[in-house]
Amino acid sequence: MNACTVWSSKTRGISFFHSLLSSYNGSQNAKWPLAIFRQLLNANENPDDLTFALLIKAFASSFSSDAYSSAVTELQVSQVQTQLVRRGINQFVYVNTALLDFYMKLGLTTNARQLFEDMPCRDVVSWNALICGYSRNDYGNVALGLFVQMLREGFRPDHATIVGLAPACGRFELILQGRSLHGFGIKAGLGFDGQLKNALSSMYAKCENLEASELLFEEMSERNLVSWNSMIGAYGQNGFLEKATICFKEMLNGGLRPSPVTMMSLLSANAAPESIHCYIIKCGMTNHASVVTSLVCLYTRQGLTHMAELLYKHLPTNNLISLTAIMSSYAEKGDMKSVVEYFIQTQQLDLKLDAVALLSVLHGIINPAHFAVGRAFHAYGLKNGLTTDGLVTNGLISLYSKFDEIEAVSCLFLEMSYKPLITWNSVISGCVHAGKSSEALDFFCQMKKSGQKPDAITISSLLCGCSQLGYLRTGQTLHNYVIRNNVEMEDFTGTALIDMYTKCGRLDYAEKVFDSIIDPCLATWNSIISGYTSYGVEHKAFSGYNELQNQGLQPDKITFLGVLSACTHGGLLCEGTEYFRIMMEEYGLMPDLQHYACMVGLLGRAGLFHEAVEFINNMKIQPDSAVWISLLSACSIHQEIKLGECLANKLFFMDQRNGGFYVLMSNLYAIVGRWDDVARVRDMMRDSGGDGCSGVSCIEVTSIEDLNNNLGTNGVYLNTDTMHY
DNA sequence: AGTTCTGTTC
Numbered sequence: 001m002n003a004c005t006v007w008s009s010k011t012r013g014i015s016f017f018h019s020l021l022s023s024y025n026g027s028q029n030a031k032w033p034l035a036i037f038r039q040l041l042n043a044n045e046n047p048d049d050l051t052f053a054l055l056i057k058a059f060a061s062s063f064s065s066d067a068y069s070s071a072v073t074e075l076q077v078s079q080v081q082t083q084l085v086r087r088g089i090n091q092f093v094y095v096n097t098a099l100l101d102f103y104m105k106l107g108l109t110t111n112a113r114q115l116f117e118d119m120p121c122r123d124v125v126s127w128n129a130l131i132c133g134y135s136r137n138d139y140g141n142v143a144l145g146l147f148v149q150m151l152r153e154g155f156r157p158d159h160a161t162i163v164g165l166a167p168a169c170g171r172f173e174l175i176l177q178g179r180s181l182h183g184f185g186i187k188a189g190l191g192f193d194g195q196l197k198n199a200l201s202s203m204y205a206k207c208e209n210l211e212a213s214e215l216l217f218e219e220m221s222e223r224n225l226v227s228w229n230s231m232i233g234a235y236g237q238n239g240f241l242e243k244a245t246i247c248f249k250e251m252l253n254g255g256l257r258p259s260p261v262t263m264m265s266l267l268s269a270n271a272a273p274e275s276i277h278c279y280i281i282k283c284g285m286t287n288h289a290s291v292v293t294s295l296v297c298l299y300t301r302q303g304l305t306h307m308a309e310l311l312y313k314h315l316p317t318n319n320l321i322s323l324t325a326i327m328s329s330y331a332e333k334g335d336m337k338s339v340v341e342y343f344i345q346t347q348q349l350d351l352k353l354d355a356v357a358l359l360s361v362l363h364g365i366i367n368p369a370h371f372a373v374g375r376a377f378h379a380y381g382l383k384n385g386l387t388t389d390g391l392v393t394n395g396l397i398s399l400y401s402k403f404d405e406i407e408a409v410s411c412l413f414l415e416m417s418y419k420p421l422i423t424w425n426s427v428i429s430g431c432v433h434a435g436k437s438s439e440a441l442d443f444f445c446q447m448k449k450s451g452q453k454p455d456a457i458t459i460s461s462l463l464c465g466c467s468q469l470g471y472l473r474t475g476q477t478l479h480n481y482v483i484r485n486n487v488e489m490e491d492f493t494g495t496a497l498i499d500m501y502t503k504c505g506r507l508d509y510a511e512k513v514f515d516s517i518i519d520p521c522l523a524t525w526n527s528i529i530s531g532y533t534s535y536g537v538e539h540k541a542f543s544g545y546n547e548l549q550n551q552g553l554q555p556d557k558i559t560f561l562g563v564l565s566a567c568t569h570g571g572l573l574c575e576g577t578e579y580f581r582i583m584m585e586e587y588g589l590m591p592d593l594q595h596y597a598c599m600v601g602l603l604g605r606a607g608l609f610h611e612a613v614e615f616i617n618n619m620k621i622q623p624d625s626a627v628w629i630s631l632l633s634a635c636s637i638h639q640e641i642k643l644g645e646c647l648a649n650k651l652f653f654m655d656q657r658n659g660g661f662y663v664l665m666s667n668l669y670a671i672v673g674r675w676d677d678v679a680r681v682r683d684m685m686r687d688s689g690g691d692g693c694s695g696v697s698c699i700e701v702t703s704i705e706d707l708n709n710n711l712g713t714n715g716v717y718l719n720t721d722t723m724h725y
Numbered sequence: 726a727g728t729t730c731t732g733t734t735c
Binding site for chain 2 (some may be wrong): 022040049050052053054056081092093095096097098099100101123124125126127128129131132133135148158159160161162163164165166167171194195196197198199200201202204224225226227228229231232233234259260261262263264266267268289290292293294295296298300318321322323324325326327328354355356359360363391395435442545593624637
């Protein structure tokens with residue numbers, strides 16, 4: 001069939017046009033359905049309900065985001081709707097439903113809703129189209145609300161209603177609603193066929209209830225391609241690559257041919273990208289944009305950015321998802337230069353970043369030098385309406401708090417109408433991160449007043465704030481809250497508690513908390529080890545190091561920092577040197593500046609100045625002022641004036657802000673009785689505007705009775721009246 | 726003649 005046939009069809013009657021429309025399968029020119037319709041009007045034929053039903057179906061099947069810009073399509077659909085109303089066809093429920101569904105497929109939920117409201121009568125299918133449409137367009141809550149409304153108005157939901165709603169429950173991890181839906185289906189006596197079981201099975205998988213989803217899969221009498229794909233996806237999403245692979249092989253043994261979705265499910269399971277890549281080539285799917293996109297994503301996820309870029313260059317269509325994946329992998333490395341290069345590419349391709357893309361860019365801004373770029377992206381988000389997205393706002397809050405811009409954080413926060421828990425958490429942890437823990441506690445009080453309940457993340461951030469401020473009582477109150485409300489104790493909370501107690505002077509409490517944790521993770525071990533170190537209980541720090549390895553854990557850089565500083569404190573040269581060797585040779589961990597500083601201090605305290613200097617000269621990274629200061633500190637112990645003066649000179653030019661060396665130098669001169677020099681250094685210190693990092697003391701003034709009274713009733717209330725000196 | 730299940734970027 002071609003255009004000429006249409007043009008020469010003047011006297012063939014309406015049924016001819018109907019057969020033309022129904023033979024359209026979507027792979028031909030997307031403009032044809034409308035061209036046929038115009039031709040029909042030119043031939044003075046009277047379109048009836050069937051004509052419109054066929055036209056909408058053909059139109060819908062021609063639709064794909066690549067073929068049509070949705071703005072053009074929207075205009076054309078509304079023209080069709082006008083015709084439909086003018087000819088009185090809108091009395092037919094099924095035609096309206098077809099149109100409603102098409103609006104939903106275009107993502108035009110408002111048009112679809114208006115049409116639904118205007119419909120003279122509705123049936124179960126129109127309700128289904130509306131509900132499933134909202135569900136597909138990520139309005140899960142609206143879809144669920146309409147389900148209830150549908151019941152109230154006396155309609156009986158069927159098969160399709162449940163099948164359409166299940167994915168919404170899955171996407172938002174609404175396990176309770178999902179299970180109710182399942183229960184509703186059973187009570188309503190709906191037959192559970194393969195399609196319904198597929199929908200429920202993947203809903204359970206997304207809600208992390210893999211057992212339920214396996215059960216449904218196993219009791220299926222016939223498994224179609226979608227069933228297998230869902231199960232492969234279910235295993236993949238829950239981190240069972242092995243099972244996903246076995247499932248894939250079983251599917252092949254059953255004689256089914258994998259579809260593009262099969263490949264994408266395997267890719268999302270984090271399979272080896274190379275082998276799936278081969279399979280994709282063998283199956284001839286290299287031109288399938290979504291498959292290649294998934295492959296790009298997998299390569300980036302595994303850090304093989306270069307492969308992803310190569311693949312992207314050969315992608316049949318430019319797409320935002322691939323670009324987002326590549327940008328985010330650069331962002332993860334903090335390589336903003338490459339991120340911006342790719343951003344420019346998106347602009348040249350006339351692609352607009354979406355919330356996910358913007359969020360991944362924001363994640364990459366760690367370096368203060370890139371802060372201005374971050375603000376530019378904030379502006380981009382504002383201009384493109386992305387800042388209404390809660391996730392983006394959270395991303396911005398973390399961005400500004402990373403650079404201690406608490407005022408900006410407060411502004412962003414106040415502008416949010418709905419504040420979910422994650423937002424409160426972002427703000428609180430942001431303040432703590434910026435060293436403004438009192439503000440964090442203020443926000444926490446507001447949070448309690450607004451009725452929001454804290455979770456383990458909130459509590460951990462606040463505990464970290466208490467450690468910074470030395471607020472033992474507040475920390476204890478939070479500890480009480482953890483116990484009374486069964487906040488998940490292990491890992492984060494436990495670690496934060498131990499850290500708080502050690503930093504607030506109660507090693508004994510820290511030990512009690514540690515002993516109560518059944519299976520401490522590495523971070524928890526690290527915090528108790530560092531605790532022992534700072535209290536000078538070296539032998540316990542070392543036995544912690546041994547014990548964690550007996551539990552099958554591997555020490556990391558922080559563990560080694562703990563034991564190394566224990567050695568420095570205790571002047572244990574041999575042990576320190578050995579730990580340093582083990583760290584590098586047995587665990588392949590590159591020392592950071594702090595590890596180097598420990599070793600320099602250790603050598604210095606042992607009086608091995610020559611070795612210490614040589615050690616610094618052989619460092620793999622540029623030594624910072626802390627490394628030199630730890631040597632200078634050793635000089636004052638050993639009264640090593642000459643080297644000390646030399647170091648002070650060096651430090652003076654290196655790090656103006658760090659005034660610690662003035663103090664060290666003056667101590668050094670004092671020890672050997674060079675009082676003139678002491679006075680000279682003190683003058684220099686005054687001239688440079690203090691020592692640059694004056695200490696601040698603060699006393700916690702909280703009424704413990706108040707706190708406890710409130711604990712019993714509304715949970716925690718914190719009085720953060722504090723006095724700063 | 727209208728509705729429904731599986732997949733990609735955080």
